[in-house]
Amino acid sequence: MTNRPQLPPEIARRRTFAIISHPDAGKTTLTEKFLLYGGAIQMAGQVRAKGEARRTRSDFMQMEKDRGISVSASAMSFDFDKYRFNLVDTPGHSDFSEDTYRTLTAVDAAVMVIDGAKGVESQTQKLFEVCRLRDLPILTFCNKMDRESRDTFEIIDEIQENLAIDVTPAAWPIGVGREFMGTYDILRDRLELMDRADRNKVAESIKISGLDDPKLAEHVPAHLLEKFLEEIEMAKELLPKLDPESVLNGSMTPIWFGSAINSFGVKELMDGIATYGPEPQVQSASPRNVAPEEPKVAGFVFKVQANMDPKHRDRVAFVRLASGHFERGMKLTHVRTKKIMAVTNPVMFLAADRELAEEAYAGDILGIPNHGQLRIGDTLTEGEAIRVTGIPSFAPELLQTCRAGDPMKAKHLEKALMQFAEEGAAKVFKPTFGSGFIVGVVGALQFEVLASRIEMEYGLPVRFEGSQFTSARWVHGPKDAVEKFADANKQHIAEDNDGDVVYLTRLQWDIDRVERDYPDIKLSATKEMM
Numbered sequence: 205m206t207n208r209p210q211l212p213p214e215i216a217r218r219r220t221f222a223i224i225s226h227p228d229a230g231k232t233t234l235t236e237k238f239l240l241y242g243g244a245i246q247m248a249g250q251v252r253a254k255g256e257a258r259r260t261r262s263d264f265m266q267m268e269k270d271r272g273i274s275v276s277a278s279a280m281s282f283d284f285d286k287y288r289f290n291l292v293d294t295p296g297h298s299d300f301s302e303d304t305y306r307t308l309t310a311v312d313a314a315v316m317v318i319d320g321a322k323g324v325e326s327q328t329q330k331l332f333e334v335c336r337l338r339d340l341p342i343l344t345f346c347n348k349m350d351r352e353s354r355d356t357f358e359i360i361d362e363i364q365e366n367l368a369i370d371v372t373p374a375a376w377p378i379g380v381g382r383e384f385m386g387t388y389d390i391l392r393d394r395l396e397l398m399d400r401a402d403r404n405k406v407a408e409s410i411k412i413s414g415l416d417d418p419k420l421a422e423h424v425p426a427h428l429l430e431k432f433l434e435e436i437e438m439a440k441e442l443l444p445k446l447d448p449e450s451v452l453n454g455s456m457t458p459i460w461f462g463s464a465i466n467s468f469g470v471k472e473l474m475d476g477i478a479t480y481g482p483e484p485q486v487q488s489a490s491p492r493n494v495a496p497e498e499p500k501v502a503g504f505v506f507k508v509q510a511n512m513d514p515k516h517r518d519r520v521a522f523v524r525l526a527s528g529h530f531e532r533g534m535k536l537t538h539v540r541t542k543k544i545m546a547v548t549n550p551v552m553f554l555a556a557d558r559e560l561a562e563e564a565y566a567g568d569i570l571g572i573p574n575h576g577q578l579r580i581g582d583t584l585t586e587g588e589a590i591r592v593t594g595i596p597s598f599a600p601e602l603l604q605t606c607r608a609g610d611p612m613k614a615k616h617l618e619k620a621l622m623q624f625a626e627e628g629a630a631k632v633f634k635p636t637f638g639s640g641f642i643v644g645v646v647g648a649l650q651f652e653v654l655a656s657r658i659e660m661e662y663g664l665p666v667r668f669e670g671s672q673f674t675s676a677r678w679v680h681g682p683k684d685a686v687e688k689f690a691d692a693n694k695q696h697i698a699e700d701n702d703g704d705v706v707y708l709t710r711l712q713w714d715i716d717r718v719e720r721d722y723p724d725i726k727l728s729a730t731k732e733m734m
């Protein structure tokens with residue numbers, strides 16, 4: 205982040221981030237409050253209400269609801285103060301880590317929500333590790349302070365130790381549990397008082413001239429004040445001071461304390477995102493990186509979602525704009541196929557509604573409806589042959605055979621599976637020998653989700669069964685060597701959705717043998733997204 209040129213104001217005001225948390229920590233509630241302050245919704249409860257309406261449309265969504273997981277990621281934009289926030293939703297369940305990883309390639313920062321009584325939970329830890337891989341700046345929100353929560357130092361220690369990141373308090377809680385009355389905003393010397401009577405009311409904010417200001421005693425009962433002053437003295441001694449540079453490089457996280465359901469601490473967190481959640485960052489790409497201030501448009505697809513609206517069998521490719529000023533109708537080059545695409549009906553997502561996007565700037569997330577041309581990892585530019593890098597592809601860890609309940613529907617099944625493969629929901633292999641398809645996923649729950657979606661979206665009941673294979677490897681090498689190899693190993697050969705050759709086996713021994721016997725052939729567990 206050092207020595208970066210000043211960005212044009214429209215780009216500089218953008219903050220593109222994701223929320224990471226363990227299920228139940230309060231991500232949905234916090235999102236709702238963000239939208240409320242962002243003016244995108246008028247009343248708390250609408251995100252959930254809309255969610256319900258959507259969910260009842262299908263069993264798949266029902267399953268999502270029952271399990272308390274969010275399977276599909278989407279992006280929401282709203283204004284806050286002079287900033288434009290783009291919040292990219294991440295699926296919370298660990299079985300969807302693949303999706304989550306890719307989503308996190310599209311943001312410049314993450315907000316980590318933890319439950320004040322539970323501290324750092326397993327899913328928070330996993331998601332944090334993903335952010336760490338990219339050195340993403342992380343802002344922490346310790347939620348549910350209105351309930352019995354852990355001691356503040358204990359929470360901070362746990363984050364520092366489990367996640368190996370410096371924690372600096374942006375605010376300090378006053379009182380715990382039933383006695384929790386608010387926080388002291390350390391960064392701006394303000395007392396924020398929570399109103400328990402009105403959940404949607406913005407907290408009362410009182411300017412204080414410092415910790416020795418007698419005004420503190422007017423608002424805080426003596427026994428709470430004494431403990432608070434003691435703690436904050438200790439915090440000043442023991443905890444590092446906020447250093448914006450360390451926040452930007454991901455080695456320090458500022459922590460806010462609040463209660464999303466009581467709308468408390470949310471605005472301060474939003475101010476924090478505006479101040480410390482960085483501006484759109486440089487995108488790594490080949491043969492050169494893309495800087496947000498470049499006048500020409502470049503963007504990359506980090507997610508493809510099919511059938512978002514069952515009435516229109518469309519797909520939406522989610523594109524993060526890495527540079528430039530996009531205008532509706534622009535003709536962009538689809539770098540992988542070298543074809544020109546006129547982007548005439550891009551959408552932005554305001555709360556749960558889609559809106560036609562007339563324009564967008566570096567940092568924004570656009571939804572581009574398409575019929576399958578756009579895939580994860582694709583780049584769109586104004587002509588230059590640039591490819592984004594760093595979008596990971598994952599080795600499928602579990603393989604199962606998928607069959608249509610009705611054998612006459614094999615063609616339909618193929619179409620459905622190929623579509624999910626392109627969406628990035630699974631790897632799909634069509635074996636040279638035998639019937640059925642082999643589906644590879646990263647987490648077991650993905651099989652269940654796929655089965656529900658195929659039934660819902662294609663009206664096709666399917667079965668997943670154990671496969672004789674447990675590993676898949678992509679076969680690379682000169683064309684004739686690959687053909688010769690495939691011919692000699694037909695029982696193990698399949699094609700993926702791009703027609704690339706894949707070697708299936710259940711034995712590491714087989715893999716070692718191929719590497720020994722076929723020096724021209726290389727096997728790889730992942731296929732790079734092109």
Ligand code: G4P
Nearest residue numbers: 226227228229230231232233347348350351463464465466
């Ligand atoms: P998630 O998306 O991270 O899974 O969490 P979500 O926002 O759905 O919140 C999980 C539960 O925690 C919800 O209760 C929610 O109301 C509650 N919650 C969120 N923020 C706070 C807070 O600041 N204080 C307290 N005390 N509770 C909070 P629920 O009973 O599961 O759902 P609901 O019946 O309230 O909708």
